[in-house]
Every structure is written in C-alpha cells, then in structure tokens.
Amino acid sequence: MLRFLAGRFAVLIPTFLGVALVAFAFIRLLPGDPVMLMSGERVMSDERHAEIMKSLGYDKPLSIQFVDYLGDIVTGDLGNSVVTKRPILDDFFKLFPATLELSICAIFLAVFLGIPAGVLAAVRRGSWIDQSLMGTALVGYSMPIFWWGLLLIILFSGILQWTPVSGRISLMYYFPAHTGFMLIDSLLSGQPGAFKSALSHLILPTIVLCTIPLAVIARQTRSAMLEVLGEDYVRTARSKGLSPRRVIGVHALRNALIPVVTTIGLQVGVLLAGAILTETIFSWPGIGKWMVDAVFKRDYPVVQGGLLLIAGIIMIVNLAVDLLYGLINPRIRH
Amino acid sequence: MALLEIKNLTVSFDTVTGPFAAVDGVDLTVDGREILSIVGESGSGKSVSMLAVMGLLPPSATVTADVMRFDGNDMLSMTAKQKRTIIGRDIAMIFQEPMSSLNPCFTVGFQIGEMLRRHTDLDRKARRTRAIELLDAVGIPSPQQRLSAFPHQLSGGMSQRVMIAMATSCRPKLLIADEPTTALDVTIQAQILDLLRDLCADRDMALVLITHDMGVVAQMAHRVQVQYAGQRVEEQAVRELFSDPHHPYTSALLSALPERATGRGHLPSIAGMVPGQHGRPTGCLFEPRCQFATDICRRGAERQDAALGHALCNHPLVNGVATRMEVGA
Incomplete structure (x- = not known):
C-alpha cells in the first residue's frame, strides 16, 4: 500500500x-x-x-x-497578484469554499440522481422510461453550460421570479464567515431567512453545474448495469430467492459501481472547469470567476497559481478515487 | 407423489426472426431422494427447462405448462413473490461456471449468510456458525478463514464447493445441478460428483443433474431423461438405458462413448447438428440424422409407452434392432 x-x-x-x-x-x-x-x-x-x-x-x-x-x-510561494498585490494563496483559500460548496452540491445532486436514473434505465431497458431518461441525458450532456444557465435565469429569475439572479446570498444579510460555506454560516448566524436566501441562491448554479456530470453518470451507470445484469452471479443471486430490489440494488449495483466511481472522479475535473463558466454566469464569488477576471487583466501570477492549485486538487481527487477503487473492488485490494 | 412434476412444458424465446421453442412439450418427474439426469447435446433445452422451473429465464422467454407442481404446490398459480420463498430454500441450483457464479464483490461468508438470512430465522452468530458447518461439510479446509475470502481467491473446484454449500444451506428438497463439473478438471470433477452424491444420501435430497457426459450419468443417476432439440426423446432407469436404449439418438450417444467404441478406427459420431430455429424438420426432429428413418418419420414421431422408454420414435430400438419397420414400409 x-x-x-x-x-x-x-x-x-x-x-x-x-x-x-x-x-x-x-x-x-x-x-x-x-x-x-x-x-x-x-x-x-x-x-x-x-x-x-x-x-x-x-x-x-x-x-x-x-x-x-x-x-x-x-518554496511554497505562489506570488502576489499584479493587480491587487494580495498573496495568491490568501485569495485562493478565501474564494475556494464558495467553489467547493457549489461543486459538492452539484456532485451530490449528480450522483444521487444519476445513479438511480442509470439503474432504472438499465432495468427497464428499451422501455419509454429508458428512452426518455437517456434522451434527456444526451441533451444534458450536449448542452452548452453558459446558454443553459442563461435560459434558466431568464425563466426562473426573470419570468417566474422564483430565484435570485446572482451572488451567494441576499445583501440584507451579513454575518461572519466561520466555515466559508454559506449554507452552514447562514445557519450558524441564526438570522431568520438567511439560510433560505443562501439556499435559493445556490439552486440554479447547482443545477447548471451538475447537468453534464449528471448526464455522464447516468449513462455510465446504465451501461455498467446492463453489463453486470447479464453476469452469472446475478443469476445466482436470483436463484437464492432474493427480491429483485436486493438482486439489483446489492448484487448488481455493487459491481456496476466500480466503473461509475472512476467516472465520478473524472467528473470532478469537469466540475471545476464547469465552475469557471457557471460562476461567471451567476457572479458566484469563487475561484472560477477569480480566474476568469485574472485572465482578462493578464494577471499572470494569479492565472499560473490558480491553474496549479486547481490541477493539484484534481490530482488529489483522482488519487483519492484510486484509493476508493481499491476499497470497493476486492480484486484490487488483495 | 413426485417431488417435482412437470407436464407439457414449453419455453419459447422472442427473437428478431420470431418465436423459438427451446423447450417443446417436455414432461418431467423427479421423486424425493432420486437422482435424475437430463442428458442431451448443447441446444437440447436441458438447462432452459430447469431455469424455467427456477424462474431464472430472461423476460424474453415465455413459459407455459399444463402442470408444474413442486412438493404438492402448484407453481403455475404462484406469484413471483410466493415462488421466491421456495426458490433457494426448497429448490436450489448450482451452475456450470462456479468462478463467475459467485459475486466477486462479496465474501464467501456474506454470500452464504445472505441465503440463510433470507430463508431462516437464525441470528448473525448462528448464521456464521452454520456457514462454517456448511463449508466444512463440502470439504473446504479451514472453513473459518474461508468465510472472509473473496471468490477470486478460490480455485474453480473450491468455488463450486462454496456454491454447493450455499445451495444446500437451507436443506433443499431438490438440488438442480446444471453441468456442475464441465468447467472443472477431471480429478476435481470426480470429487465434486462424490460430494453431490453423498449430500443427496445424507440429507434425503433429490438431484437433477444436467449433463452431456454419459460417463457422469452412469456414475451418478438413478434415472435418465434424454432430451433432443427441446423434446424428451427417451426416459429410462439408468441400467436399462445403458443396456437397451430405445431411441436411436440415445443409442447413437452411447456408441459415441470412448469406452464403448469397439472398432480400432475412429470414434463413432452422430453426423449433422441439432436443428436450431431455422430449417427445423417438419416430422421427427432427429429424422435427418437418424439411420433408421423412413418416410413416416418425415410426418411425425409417435410416443411409445413406458416399456419402450417413452421413446419419441416410430421405430424404437429393442436390443439395437429397429422394430415395427413395417409401419413405415
């Protein structure tokens, strides 16, 4: 090890x-x-x-x-911003929680919708459920993020006025950032309505950011499940008199998850890249928007340092996925 | 009363080019504690008929039967849920490929324990004790350590022993073994067959042994059912079948046994192939490959009575001689 x-x-x-x-x-x-x-x-x-x-x-x-x-x-010095003169690491760690919060919400939504959708499509292969789920996934996968984000803003923020257009929380609220995560900080602040405001600001960016990973995870889960459902051990599980729910949810899914976990790991990179567009559309004060601003200002050290840090995060996530892979696949562990 | 009784079982699959009957009007009975062997070439519907009993066929299969009774229960009128309380507990099955039949993600202990949890009231600790006993009973050394082993750490023979331990964990009345030794090498094959026979005797368990190996049949079976192209062509007690086969197909199978080949030349074989979905003969399905076939065989085959092994043949053999040739003449 x-x-x-x-x-x-x-x-x-x-x-x-x-x-x-x-x-x-x-x-x-x-x-x-x-x-x-x-x-x-x-x-x-x-x-x-x-x-x-x-x-x-x-x-x-x-x-x-x-x-x-x-x-x-x-020596651990990523330099200072040419524009603001502030140290890059300080800015990064101040803005990163915003991106992390958005990304975590997006990946959770993608996993918790994508895996059941993929399983359902595989089990009902060829049915209208399968076709509509996979059709939707294809559309989601092909959707340009910036355009999709703008459409949602026009509908939900503009016409329906259900959600705010941009930012992380309404300007009415002010409280200290204990964790950097707005959902947690707003709860900690105890101010009435603050959590609701933070949540309503998070909804649209999360949907936009999770669209592509959701589509990819659903499609990958479906194909992995289809492969696994034809395996001998699934037939053995059925021969034990187990319920279809247990055969599919335990015996088949556990095996199908092995490739899906790899896919989820790869989606983290997609997520951070997607965050750049999503944060720009929704004026989300995270590292994506910070990087885009830096590119426009030719703030060399910020762009270099930011890219290096993002790359580092992706590499660490991939390493974590490899370790997780060993956990869920006994053939690698032993 | 028979433990398992099936009358006129038909299994057809929806294929792109239309329905295909893999099992075509098969009757089958198994008595308690009996070892019945179903023999036939690949594609003769041996496995499919047993998978139909277990309810393990894919949704593209349509199963119909006049009678399907197990231990006095009418399986045709049962819901899928009711059937699942019997499957695994009273009828269990082991398969041809032991290595891929165990789930690679779960330990041996988990997979056996799961069966016990589904069908018994044993608590966690009792399930563990029982699993150790079961592994011990199928001849697995240091069973306690094997509980935490994953399938990829086991050999093929070990995997099949685990499958047998799991299948027999709830003391089933009937075990269906679908070519249980085909994937194993010869020495292991003999051990697994001995184990199966001992288990049947010790636990009053009936066994349906699906095989294409007449040697295995001779060694194991009490009674033999020969299937060809989805039809039951002959059924006899094992000794009688080997001494006096009534269907030309059975006879040809037996003369293809290396032990029986008398000539110094090459081993006798049956020319041609089992008919598939297309080009199916209109009369007797064996007619194109049968050396005794006459014109009447192209119109159909007659079912003989028990004295002639229920042979589905117009000219059943008696002591190697085709009878009733005058009918076709």
Missing part, C-alpha cells in the same frame, strides 16, 4: 511541472500584458511601461522567468 502511494505521488511531480509550464506559457501567448491593461485608457510612455515591467520582473527572458517561478513554487 505504501509503495502504491509512493508510486502515485512520484507521478504527481512531472504532472505538476507540466501544468506549471502550460500555465506559464499560455497566459503569455495572449496579446497584451498586465501593465498595459492596468494603465487602460491613460497614455503611458514606453519608458514608464518598461520600468514597471522591469519592477515586476517581466523584462527577463521567458526561460529565466520560468525558472524563477519554479523556484518560488518549490
């Missing part, structure tokens, strides 16, 4: 280097630089521009900049 973990961690190092390089290179491929965008409409002399660039270290050759950057990473 220790060997396995050590091996997995060893693979993380080159992956991190690759992510750092890509993050470093891509943001510099964009036209413009942070100083030019900060000066905006004001005319800035070339000398002044060069001076500021030099003070930020952006006059050096790219290779030197990259090596310097790697050196900083190794």
Whole structure:
C-alpha cells in the first residue's frame, strides 16, 4: 500500500511541472500584458511601461522567468497578484469554499440522481422510461453550460421570479464567515431567512453545474448495469430467492459501481472547469470567476497559481478515487 | 407423489426472426431422494427447462405448462413473490461456471449468510456458525478463514464447493445441478460428483443433474431423461438405458462413448447438428440424422409407452434392432 502511494505521488511531480509550464506559457501567448491593461485608457510612455515591467520582473527572458517561478513554487510561494498585490494563496483559500460548496452540491445532486436514473434505465431497458431518461441525458450532456444557465435565469429569475439572479446570498444579510460555506454560516448566524436566501441562491448554479456530470453518470451507470445484469452471479443471486430490489440494488449495483466511481472522479475535473463558466454566469464569488477576471487583466501570477492549485486538487481527487477503487473492488485490494 | 412434476412444458424465446421453442412439450418427474439426469447435446433445452422451473429465464422467454407442481404446490398459480420463498430454500441450483457464479464483490461468508438470512430465522452468530458447518461439510479446509475470502481467491473446484454449500444451506428438497463439473478438471470433477452424491444420501435430497457426459450419468443417476432439440426423446432407469436404449439418438450417444467404441478406427459420431430455429424438420426432429428413418418419420414421431422408454420414435430400438419397420414400409 505504501509503495502504491509512493508510486502515485512520484507521478504527481512531472504532472505538476507540466501544468506549471502550460500555465506559464499560455497566459503569455495572449496579446497584451498586465501593465498595459492596468494603465487602460491613460497614455503611458514606453519608458514608464518598461520600468514597471522591469519592477515586476517581466523584462527577463521567458526561460529565466520560468525558472524563477519554479523556484518560488518549490518554496511554497505562489506570488502576489499584479493587480491587487494580495498573496495568491490568501485569495485562493478565501474564494475556494464558495467553489467547493457549489461543486459538492452539484456532485451530490449528480450522483444521487444519476445513479438511480442509470439503474432504472438499465432495468427497464428499451422501455419509454429508458428512452426518455437517456434522451434527456444526451441533451444534458450536449448542452452548452453558459446558454443553459442563461435560459434558466431568464425563466426562473426573470419570468417566474422564483430565484435570485446572482451572488451567494441576499445583501440584507451579513454575518461572519466561520466555515466559508454559506449554507452552514447562514445557519450558524441564526438570522431568520438567511439560510433560505443562501439556499435559493445556490439552486440554479447547482443545477447548471451538475447537468453534464449528471448526464455522464447516468449513462455510465446504465451501461455498467446492463453489463453486470447479464453476469452469472446475478443469476445466482436470483436463484437464492432474493427480491429483485436486493438482486439489483446489492448484487448488481455493487459491481456496476466500480466503473461509475472512476467516472465520478473524472467528473470532478469537469466540475471545476464547469465552475469557471457557471460562476461567471451567476457572479458566484469563487475561484472560477477569480480566474476568469485574472485572465482578462493578464494577471499572470494569479492565472499560473490558480491553474496549479486547481490541477493539484484534481490530482488529489483522482488519487483519492484510486484509493476508493481499491476499497470497493476486492480484486484490487488483495 | 413426485417431488417435482412437470407436464407439457414449453419455453419459447422472442427473437428478431420470431418465436423459438427451446423447450417443446417436455414432461418431467423427479421423486424425493432420486437422482435424475437430463442428458442431451448443447441446444437440447436441458438447462432452459430447469431455469424455467427456477424462474431464472430472461423476460424474453415465455413459459407455459399444463402442470408444474413442486412438493404438492402448484407453481403455475404462484406469484413471483410466493415462488421466491421456495426458490433457494426448497429448490436450489448450482451452475456450470462456479468462478463467475459467485459475486466477486462479496465474501464467501456474506454470500452464504445472505441465503440463510433470507430463508431462516437464525441470528448473525448462528448464521456464521452454520456457514462454517456448511463449508466444512463440502470439504473446504479451514472453513473459518474461508468465510472472509473473496471468490477470486478460490480455485474453480473450491468455488463450486462454496456454491454447493450455499445451495444446500437451507436443506433443499431438490438440488438442480446444471453441468456442475464441465468447467472443472477431471480429478476435481470426480470429487465434486462424490460430494453431490453423498449430500443427496445424507440429507434425503433429490438431484437433477444436467449433463452431456454419459460417463457422469452412469456414475451418478438413478434415472435418465434424454432430451433432443427441446423434446424428451427417451426416459429410462439408468441400467436399462445403458443396456437397451430405445431411441436411436440415445443409442447413437452411447456408441459415441470412448469406452464403448469397439472398432480400432475412429470414434463413432452422430453426423449433422441439432436443428436450431431455422430449417427445423417438419416430422421427427432427429429424422435427418437418424439411420433408421423412413418416410413416416418425415410426418411425425409417435410416443411409445413406458416399456419402450417413452421413446419419441416410430421405430424404437429393442436390443439395437429397429422394430415395427413395417409401419413405415
């Protein structure tokens, strides 16, 4: 087990280097630089521009900049934002709970709707239930997130006025952030209506963010179940006189979950990428929106640092999924 | 009274090209403590008829029968839920592929315990004790440790022993064994067959042994039912069947046994194949492969009485000679 973990961690190092390089290179491929965008409409002399660039270290050759950057990473310093001057790690950990809260809600919704939907579709294979579930899943999977989000806003916030348009909570409420999770903090604050407000702000972004993972999980569960339902051990389970519910829910599902868990792990990456769009649409103050803003301002260190941190999270989640895989699949454990 | 009595069982499958009768009007009886062997080539409907009794066929199968009684209960009028209280407890089944018949995600102890929990009132501790006894009874060494083993840690023979322990855990009156040794090597095969025979004797259990191996039949069965293309073509006590087969198909099967091949040349075989869904003969289904066939056989086959082994044949053999040839002449 220790060997396995050590091996997995060893693979993380080159992956991190690759992510750092890509993050470093891509943001510099964009036209413009942070100083030019900060000066905006004001005319800035070339000398002044060069001076500021030099003070930020952006006059050096790219290779030197990259090596310097790697050196900083190794010492745990992701640098400060060029725009706000605040340390990147501080901003990240302040904004990350918002993204985490949204992502957790979305993945839970996707898992708790997707797995039963997939099981139902597999058990009723070929029926109208199967066809409508899988048809819906295909539509959900193909839906452009930004367009889907806007449609929901127009309907539920605009026409029906059931949910707020943006943000995490109504401006009426103010309370200290103990955990960073608005649902928990609003409950802790004891202010009447605060939890309801936080919840109503969360609904639409959660639906939008969970759409693709939900579709993928439902489809994967269906195909895994169909495969497993034809296995000999399912017939054995039925020959024991067990109820169909137990045969499907215990004997078949337990085996079908093995590939589904892998899929769920992969969806975390999709979720964080989707969070960038979702947070932008709903003005959700999380790391997705933070990153998009940074790209528009050519805030090099924020984009680099943010990408590195997100990549790190995805890698850790994948590692966790691999460990979980061993837990649910005895053939790997032993 | 017979333990299991089936009359005119037909199982047909919906296929893309229309319905296909895998089992076609089969009668079958099993008495208590009897070992009945069902023999036939692949595709003769041996397994399907027993899966129909167990209710394990896929939804694409349609099962009809005039009579299906088990231990005095009419299984045709039972709901699926009522049937599930009998399945596993009074009739249990083991299968051809022991390795894939156990669920890879659960321990041996869990899978046996689950059967006991479904059909008995034993508490957790009693179930564990019982599971250890059962594993011990089927000859698994250090049964206590085996409880926490996963199926992939067991060999094929061990897996089949676990399957037998599980199937017999609620002391069934009837065990159906669907080619239980086909996937195992020969030494293990003999051990498993001995075990099955001992269990039947010790526990007053009847056994339906589905096989295509006449050697296994000779070793195990009290009575034999021969099936061909979904039909019962002959049924006799084992000794009589081997000494005087009445249906040409049975006779051909027996002469294809390596032990019986007298000539120095090659082993006799039956030319042709079991008819499938298409190109089914209109008369006797064995007619295209039968050396005794006459014109009358192309119109149908007559069922003989018990003295001639219920043979479904116009010209049943007596001591290897086709009788009543004048009917077809």
